[in-house]
Amino acid sequence: MRLFLGLLFTVLIAGCSNTSPNAEQREPHLLLISVDGYRYDYNAIHQPPFLSQFEQQAAVIEKMAPSFPTKTFPNHLTLVTGLLPENHGIVSNGFHNPALGEDYFLSRAEAVTNGDFYSGIPLWSLAAEQGMKSGTYFWPGSEAKIAGHRPTYYTAYNHVEDFQIRIDQIVEWFELPQGERPQFATLYFHEVDSMGHYHGATSEQARDALHKVDAAVAQLVERLNALADTQNMDLNIIITSDHGMKDLAKLDRVFMDEVMAQEPGLSERLRLIGTGPVTQIYAQGEDKAADLARMIELFQDIPNIEIYKREDIPMRLLFKGHVAIGDAIILTNESYLDNAERPTTLMGNHGFETAAVPEMNTLLMGVGPAFESGARIESADNIHVYSLMAEILGLSIDHKIDGELAPLAPLLAQ
Template sequence: MRKTIIALFFLLTALLPQLAQARRYTVVISLDGYRWDYPQWYDTPFINFMAEHGVKAGLIPSFPSKTFPNHYTMATGLYPDHHGIVANEFFDTKTGDRFALSDAKQKLDPRYYGGEPVWNTAARQGKRVAVFYWPGSDVKVNGRYPDVYYAYDRKPRLTLDERADGIISQLSLPEKKRPDLIMAYMEQPDGNGHKYGPQSKLTRGAVLYVDSLLQSLFNRMQKLPYHADINLVVLSDHGMAWVPGDHAVKLLPHLKPEWYTAVSGSVPANIYAKEGCKDSIYNALKNVDHISVWKKEDVPAYLHYGSNSRVGDVVVSPDLGYVAYDKPIIAGGTHGFDPQLLDMHALFRAIGPAFSHTEIPHFRNTDIYELICHLVGITPAPNDGDLNEIKEILKP
């Protein structure tokens, strides 16, 4: 009998960490276009609370620092060059099709989406996931959707408050139906940042609004009987920079129409050359002011960009505060610039049972996928991230 009791004791001791992990839930909220330094500019009591009691850091976006490529990077751990969503819009040289967020058919076509998004990784390993509008979550990647998801183009779209309500509803489900992972996307403060610039009263208002929304959500989470088992991560995809109305760099006057098939995007611009014309395009643009120009094979290695067939033969990256655009522009906020620029860095905060109270330097957003996998207790698919780079944010 004594041996049996001892054996049971050691068995329970071994299982306790697994049982504790099985009771944990992870909520990841993305605030589009939330600069890492908005809490220094504006009054953000809840974001400050997270820093005071959890993890304070910033995220270095992947190139280009655009919404769709970076959200799918955080979902897969792959650079845009590796998962295939190389910009918010691009030309597919293999099919001749154009991918654009305004084209619902192209945007929802699974062939564009490489890698394994975390909701699929979780489902493959027996976990439940609910997703509110995270870019790519309404696409049938690898033959499946998240357990709960919302089609972004279906109107009326849930308001930000309704998404917060949805998170609480999912967390309040019976244990067997309750998701292990909830991911939610919020369009603000990006919307106001684009229209009015990052330093404006209306953008400040959007920052204050999402802070209040998060505070309310957290307060409601604290009323759940298992609130101590919830990890909350609040992050962003990129920053925002001011672009004056006279800072458009025109490309087409320097190019002959017979040199290119398509010019796509503005920060950066991908130029798809006709046969034998790549050098002509490069030579015509290389000395133009306020832009960096590379042949795709010469894009600097730190940008991890240029191996994918959807990247233009020539890549034009404007200087901060400029756009490569051939029509008149209206002054406002823009992103997509070199991720090394602090104006492009994004927010990261985390609080919950898995996290230490610490502050670390800004880190690559390719690490987010492995972090989520760790929190949910699943084995990640191959990716470009490395959890070891941020292990100090986690409790032993």
């Protein structure tokens, strides 16, 4: 089996290479695959056969640091905008935007599809501005019109979508004739993240989920490489993620509702959104300053807990410059913020600071003619991936972003 996989992978990588005598006429294509919750060391822990082979041959960021908070929607938007969450506006998986007077939650379709929540220029919008088509098969933000555009082709999110349907659609997009097919496409898998949450990062269930994704990606890459020459494509593939996963079993719980019960009525005047590593606090009483001051007083001496008004959030987080960030936040890297009335049943979670909790790191692996096979970068921030992808596709970035190409340039073919 190992020999077969090795030979198969050699064929697949060859398909991503640029060997045609007419290579100079080929158009660059990029497929961005996100395996949600794919921790940087999962290949070593869970040993998915194809992805482990892919890593050996790829250009790799061994530990790619997500932006704070290390949550799904903020970091998927960071990957495709080059902006920190405080600048692209999706500051968590759930929050309140007082400027819009609206809540944003993953389950709230009218919010997820509302372009007013989003800032920046996603890569599919940048592509559209420069005459390039795109396709997204599940990507946070792709169902909203942002910067005047949606992807050329996109699908509404379906949490139980069959893997084969996803793979077939990506292949169909790349089978389109030149001028109609997307040069930039995305694909998303949530299953590894879900099993990490429910059963823990090192669980058998997380392993099984990763192996299922592994088989799907192997099939997809094989089929796409068969198209590369017939469709005159320079095919590049990036496999990455939004964040890692930390097991929770050894973390002490801090029950926020019990702490707040020391001040009668406070829980009615302060709205808390989020549990786990970070909670955002939105003041809604008549004396907001007094309520926030009392909240800080209640929490500031609890071990392993930090609480700040928005204007006092430490610069290390790069998380204070947007109105949708709470009037105050509570955060922890060594405990878990919970509610006694509705305690969590999760075995794993994310959202912690990457610098304090290395399990939040993910990785990035790139294969194709744009990449230097075997190149390694030990660590880098995910804000730079946007510039890398734009460079591969030949897109110009003329607007302000937080990332830049230079930190990831060593991954590119010399």
